[in-house]
Amino acid sequence: MPDAAWPLFEVFVRGKRGLNHVHVGSLHAADAEQALLNARDLYTRRNEGVSIWVVRSSEITASSPDEKDEFFAPSGDKVYRHPTFYAIPDDVPHM
Amino acid sequence: MINDEDENAYQSLAAAIGGEERWAFGTGFDDPLAGIDTTVPADLDAAALAEQCLALGDDALVMAQRLGLWCSNAPELEDEVAIANIALDLLGQARMVLTRAAQADPSVRPPSAPAHVPDEDALAYFRDPHEFRNVRLAALDPDGDFGVLIAQLCAFTEYRITRLDDAQASKDPVLSAIAIKGRIEATYHREYATGWLIRLGDGTDESRRRMVSALSIIWPYLPDFDREVFDAALSRASLEAPPQQPAPFVDERTPLIEEMQSLARAIPEATW
Numbered sequence: 001m002p003d004a005a006w007p008l009f010e011v012f013v014r015g016k017r018g019l020n021h022v023h024v025g026s027l028h029a030a031d032a033e034q035a036l037l038n039a040r041d042l043y044t045r046r047n048e049g050v051s052i053w054v055v056r057s058s059e060i061t062a063s064s065p066d067e068k069d070e071f072f073a074p075s076g077d078k079v080y081r082h083p084t085f086y087a088i089p090d091d092v093p094h095m
Numbered sequence: 096m097i098n099d100e101d102e103n104a105y106q107s108l109a110a111a112i113g114g115e116e117r118w119a120f121g122t123g124f125d126d127p128l129a130g131i132d133t134t135v136p137a138d139l140d141a142a143a144l145a146e147q148c149l150a151l152g153d154d155a156l157v158m159a160q161r162l163g164l165w166c167s168n169a170p171e172l173e174d175e176v177a178i179a180n181i182a183l184d185l186l187g188q189a190r191m192v193l194t195r196a197a198q199a200d201p202s203v204r205p206p207s208a209p210a211h212v213p214d215e216d217a218l219a220y221f222r223d224p225h226e227f228r229n230v231r232l233a234a235l236d237p238d239g240d241f242g243v244l245i246a247q248l249c250a251f252t253e254y255r256i257t258r259l260d261d262a263q264a265s266k267d268p269v270l271s272a273i274a275i276k277g278r279i280e281a282t283y284h285r286e287y288a289t290g291w292l293i294r295l296g297d298g299t300d301e302s303r304r305r306m307v308s309a310l311s312i313i314w315p316y317l318p319d320f321d322r323e324v325f326d327a328a329l330s331r332a333s334l335e336a337p338p339q340q341p342a343p344f345v346d347e348r349t350p351l352i353e354e355m356q357s358l359a360r361a362i363p364e365a366t367w
Contacts, residue, residue, distance in 0.1 A: 006171070027173055030294070037287060038173040041180050 007056055009035040011043050014051040019094055021053050032056070127276040128191070131268050135199050144267050145200035148192045149218070150228045151262060151274075156189035156219055157348065158182075158233040158251055160355045170241050177287055181248070184280040191273045193218045199267070209363045220359035224352040230254065230318040234348035242295055242302070242309035248288040249328060250313055254320040256281050289328040296332025306334060315342035 006028040012021035024043045029035035035054040044052065063071055075081065135141055162182035169175035197204050197214035205226075208217030232251055237243035259281060262274035295302040310329075314337050329336065358365060 028171065029173065034290065034294075037290065038177065040283075041177040041287075042173060045176070045180060 006030050007058065009039075009054045010057050010060060011035075011039040012053040012055075013039075013043055013049040015048055016050055021051065024048075026057060029054075127272055128269060131272050133198065133269055136267060139199075139266055141199045144265070144270065145196045145203050146228075147262065147265070148196035148199060148270060149203060151258060152189045152193040152196060152218070153227045153229040154233050154251075154255065154258070155185040155192070155277075157227060157229040157351065159185040159189060160351055161234060161236070162248075165244065168239060174241075178244075181284050181287065184277075184284070188273065188277045188280070189219070190215045192270070195267075195269050195273065198269075212359075212363060216359065220356045224349040227348065227352060229348070230316075231342060231348070232313065232316040232318055234351055235313060235316050236347050236351075237309075237312075240305070240309065240312075242305040243312050245288055245291045245295060246306065246309040246313045247316075248284065249292050250317055250325060252281055252284045252288055253322070253325040253328075254318050256285065256324075257320045285324075289331075292328055292334075293332040296329070296334040303333070306332065307337070310334060311337040311340075315340050 008026050009029055009032070010026050011024050013024045014021045027035065027038050027042055029038050032054055036052060039052045039054055043049070135144070159182040162178050162185070165178045165182075166175060169178055193215040194213070197218060204214055204217050205221040208221035212221070230251075232247060232254070235243075235247055237247060256278065259274045259278045262270050263278060265271050265274070292306070296306040297303070326336070
């Protein structure tokens with residue numbers, strides 16, 4: 001890849017009925033402002049979104065695949081952490 | 096419990112509304128003409144309305160065709176999609192406004208069009224190139240030069256916004272509704288095009304040299320429009336209006352339109 005290649009950005013879109021932004025993909029752009037325009041053109045062409053976040057991929061700190069076990073295995077057998085033992089009142093949305 | 100829909104971002108984004116599940120992504124599309132009576136008002140000059148619709152439609156159709164040629168030829172994949180989106184917006188405007196032209200004055204429909212062809216297609220595919228009413232700027236061929244494309248798109252968009260503002264004030268409710276939708280689209284086109292104009296004009300020595308050259312290429316093709324916003328964009332891009340020169344005598348429209356029409360004329364029954 002040439003040195004002049006644009007940096008990579010990750011794109012998050014909030015859908016019309018969505019409550020939170022969801023990662024939809026990535027793109028190249030010269031800066032954040034252009035990344036927002038590019039995201040609009042690449043990821044909301046089909047009327048998906050009402051809000052877009054972009055962030056430089058290099059700014060994301062990710063968990064390592066090597067640490068998968070110690071990170072995630074401990075919660076695999078603790079079913080009591082799910083709020084499934086309670087009756088959820090009808091007027092509580094989005095649980 | 097893990098929700099399967101979380102596995103696919105688009106599934107969780109696309110809130111399915113009754114009957115629209117067939118759309119893979121995104122739902123709830125709006126019809127810009129919803130609730131608008133399409134009867135041509137009796138007190139309007141129908142021929143003049145048809146003229147105005149044809150001019151708006153032809154500008155959009157020719158520019159859309161010109162922009163479509165950038166598919167697979169833009170400098171970056173992201174811009175390729177952006178340019179195609181703009182082309183599709185313009186094509187959508189052209190379809191509605193050409194349809195309206197024929198509703199206002201059925202005599203604009205070319206007699207050579209087969210009867211089963213809808214009005215919008217009859218006007219797009221069965222008029223001869225010299226019958227189109229587009230501005231020359233729309234047909235200008237940037238010949239693969241992205242700087243020329245940006246200069247062309249900037250000027251075209253500003254010009255189109257003034258025409259859409261005129262159309263928005265039309266006494267015809269259909270044309271006015273189409274123009275309101277088009278104005279929102281054009282505002283985004285302007286943001287895209289002026290963003291690039293400023294980046295390139297105010298960028299490196301090379302990008303600036305290319306933009307200065309691009310401006311001198313499009314300048315003879317500038318249609319008459321209120322240049323206030325366009326000139327402000329030029330000044331933000333540290334660019335100046337080049338000296339005025341006569342436009343070269345080159346017919347860039349005929350080959351463009353002939354290519355656009357070739358399939359519909361060779362196989363009028365074609366569908367896809």
